[in-house]
Amino acid sequence: MTLVATVFGVRDGAAQNMAGPSSSQPKRVLMLFSEGKDVPGNIMLEQAVRAEMQKASTNRIEFLTEYLDASHFSDEGHLRVFEDYLGKKYSGQHLDLIVAFPSRDYLLAGALPDALFPEVPVVFVAINELEVPLAISKFGVTGIVQRYDIRGTLGLIMHLQPDTHRVVVIGGTSESDRAALGRIEEATRALEGIEFDFWTNRPGSELPAAVKTLPTGTVILMSSVQRDVTGQRFFLSQLAQTLAPAASVPVYVLGGWVLGSGAVGGAVIAPEDLGARTAQLALRILGGASPGKTPIEVATKGTPMVDWRALQRWGIKGSRVPADAIIRYRPETLWDQHKDLILISLSVLLAQAITIAGLLAQRQQRRRAEAEILNQRMELAHVTRVSTMGQLASALAHELNQPLGAILRNAEAAELFLQKEKPDLDEIRAILADIRKDDQRAGNVIDRMRSLLKRRSLESKSVDLGELLADTITLAQSDANARRVNLTLLIPSQLPAVRGDRVHLQQVLLNLILNGMDAMTDSPEEERLLTVRAETTKDKKVEIAVSDCGTGIPADKMKHLFEPFFTTKANGMGMGLPISQTIIEAHGGEIRGENSPGHGAVFRFTLPAIDP
Ligand code: ADP
Numbered sequence: 001m002t003l004v005a006t007v008f009g010v011r012d013g014a015a016q017n018m019a020g021p022s023s024s025q026p027k028r029v030l031m032l033f034s035e036g037k038d039v040p041g042n043i044m045l046e047q048a049v050r051a052e053m054q055k056a057s058t059n060r061i062e063f064l065t066e067y068l069d070a071s072h073f074s075d076e077g078h079l080r081v082f083e084d085y086l087g088k089k090y091s092g093q094h095l096d097l098i099v100a101f102p103s104r105d106y107l108l109a110g111a112l113p114d115a116l117f118p119e120v121p122v123v124f125v126a127i128n129e130l131e132v133p134l135a136i137s138k139f140g141v142t143g144i145v146q147r148y149d150i151r152g153t154l155g156l157i158m159h160l161q162p163d164t165h166r167v168v169v170i171g172g173t174s175e176s177d178r179a180a181l182g183r184i185e186e187a188t189r190a191l192e193g194i195e196f197d198f199w200t201n202r203p204g205s206e207l208p209a210a211v212k213t214l215p216t217g218t219v220i221l222m223s224s225v226q227r228d229v230t231g232q233r234f235f236l237s238q239l240a241q242t243l244a245p246a247a248s249v250p251v252y253v254l255g256g257w258v259l260g261s262g263a264v265g266g267a268v269i270a271p272e273d274l275g276a277r278t279a280q281l282a283l284r285i286l287g288g289a290s291p292g293k294t295p296i297e298v299a300t301k302g303t304p305m306v307d308w309r310a311l312q313r314w315g316i317k318g319s320r321v322p323a324d325a326i327i328r329y330r331p332e333t334l335w336d337q338h339k340d341l342i343l344i345s346l347s348v349l350l351a352q353a354i355t356i357a358g359l360l361a362q363r364q365q366r367r368r369a370e371a372e373i374l375n376q377r378m379e380l381a382h383v384t385r386v387s388t389m390g391q392l393a394s395a396l397a398h399e400l401n402q403p404l405g406a407i408l409r410n411a412e413a414a415e416l417f418l419q420k421e422k423p424d425l426d427e428i429r430a431i432l433a434d435i436r437k438d439d440q441r442a443g444n445v446i447d448r449m450r451s452l453l454k455r456r457s458l459e460s461k462s463v464d465l466g467e468l469l470a471d472t473i474t475l476a477q478s479d480a481n482a483r484r485v486n487l488t489l490l491i492p493s494q495l496p497a498v499r500g501d502r503v504h505l506q507q508v509l510l511n512l513i514l515n516g517m518d519a520m521t522d523s524p525e526e527e528r529l530l531t532v533r534a535e536t537t538k539d540k541k542v543e544i545a546v547s548d549c550g551t552g553i554p555a556d557k558m559k560h561l562f563e564p565f566f567t568t569k570a571n572g573m574g575m576g577l578p579i580s581q582t583i584i585e586a587h588g589g590e591i592r593g594e595n596s597p598g599h600g601a602v603f604r605f606t607l608p609a610i611d612p
Pocket of ligand 1: 511515516519548550551552553561566567568569571572573574575576577578600601602
């Protein structure tokens with residue numbers, strides 16, 4: 001909670017005194033310190049004020065800095081020398097604002113006579129009301145009092161270390177030290193179950209030994225220590241650097257500038273934040289606001305802050321640290337160190353992943369399309385098989401007529417033999433054997449036709465190629481006879497088996513044979529030669545070539561042979577070769593057509609052989 005209240009009456013100055021140099025000229029701000037240059041808290045605070053003012057101001061700002069150095073030169077004489085020095089140095093100089101950093105028991109404003117900077121407005125920043133300058137400028141004073149957040153710090157202690165039952169408070173004896181201790185005492189009244197031990201009467205020199213033997217369950221809270229009981233002066237951050245690493249228990253602090261000394265942390269006054277707020281107030285005054293009418297801000301809320309290394313030392317889990325606390329000195333993670341690189345790499349990876357996913361999706365789509373085409377081709381294969389069988393039907397009917405006629409004639413002959421008084425039974429047995437043979441012949445023809453007419457998907461079985469070729473030639477033989485084509489089958493004695501679908505392979509062969517016979521329709525009878533040749537290749541494949549002595553393939557048609565619906569025939573469908581190609585490729589083979597060196601064409605296809 002931030003309390004804002006006017007706690008001091010301030011003298012109003014004359015507003016017209018604000019009329020400084022024109023806005024194109026830099027604003028001149030004097031930073032006036034009670035201490036020397038070496039007080040860590042003030043160094044941090046000054047930097048924060050400068051940085052924020054330069055960042056937020058449209059004007060260029062010229063900073064001037066003066067240090068009273070009261071810790072080292074505390075006598076009245078030094079103060080007068082300082083006053084004299086300031087008076088001479090700045091006489092005739094224009095100043096737009098004084099930012100005062102009073103501290104300890106040196107109230108700059110009270111000590112320096114009004115006459116020094118009578119026309120210049122003042123903004124101060126103090127940790128204690130005691131430090132507030134009562135008068136420095138006729139024109140007016142405003143500022144920020146940022147008190148130590150004692151309740152917040154005690155709350156943080158209990159959050160991080162709930163087993164704490166004793167707090168040793170180390171404090172000093174100066175006026176400001178006593179004021180801080182007074183506030184701690186006030187805060188402890190509200191807390192039950194915790195014992196508070198105020199170490200204010202121990203000389204600073206004895207403290208390092210004393211903090212080494214504190215029992216567990218105890219913590220040290222360092223209040224303000226400007227001066228010890230012997231009157232020796234101390235800088236709190238230096239004292240904390242001596243005590244915190246040596247102490248047998250965790251040390252807590254109230255100022256952000258003491259963090260890093262080995263202390264665990266506290267709800268501290270954060271110099272960066274306080275500096276930024278002071279700068280904002282200073283800019284408001286530089287912009288024309290009247291300090292006399294601007295209330296002094298009194299804030300009591302600190303910033304919870306912890307030192308990661310100290311948490312580790314005392315085994316305090318990170319999960320105990322409140323969510324709003326700032327963690328200092330945590331080693332940088334890989335992420336902290338290479339955030340940009342990691343982000344770039346991640347985006348590259350993401351882009352890659354998206355591209356790969358896209359390509360995979362495309363490939364899947366293509367595969368689906370390919371599978372669909374194969375399905376459709378298989379359907380068409382059936383249709384063309386039926387049509388091929390249609391072409392063969394009349395020839396096959398003729399082939400069927402032969403055994404059927406023979407059966408009839410043999411049956412009639414048998415009847416005649418039976419009419420005899422003493423039928424020759426041996427003769428009748430021979431006739432019946434002939435009938436059985438003819439019947440099987442007719443049955444085989446029908447079986448072959450039926451298996452070709454069945455709708456079926458691709459099978460993968462061992463296929464005896466020799467038998468398949470012979471069967472197919474038999475099937476085509478009647479048609480060849482009718483067309484006066486001389487069919488020749490040339491196969492080596494040893495032909496390896498192939499893996500595949502018998503019916504589909506037969507379909508390819510029949511298609512090539514019928515195409516070859518079609519191409520020889522206009523050839524003289526003695527040239528109508530169609531040869532089917534099978535041989536094993538060097539790379540363990542079987543090659544089957546169907547060659548004819550027909551028209552051959554015109555050069556310009558060559559590249560269209562395997563395209564669907566390409567035909568040069570009046571009743572052609574143009575699907576025979578594309579379907580043959582689909583079937584052969586599905587078997588892992590290849591098919592191609594070319595012209596023979598003499599005349600006519602030759603179509604070859606290969607099939608991988610099964611290892612014997
Ligand atoms: P279709 O026989 O219905 O025309 P195909 O796909 O089997 O369909 O054949 C396509 C075309 O290829 C044929 O129309 C023909 O022009 C050509 N062709 C096929 N085989 C031969 C061959 N042995 N000699 C000459 N041309 C051929």
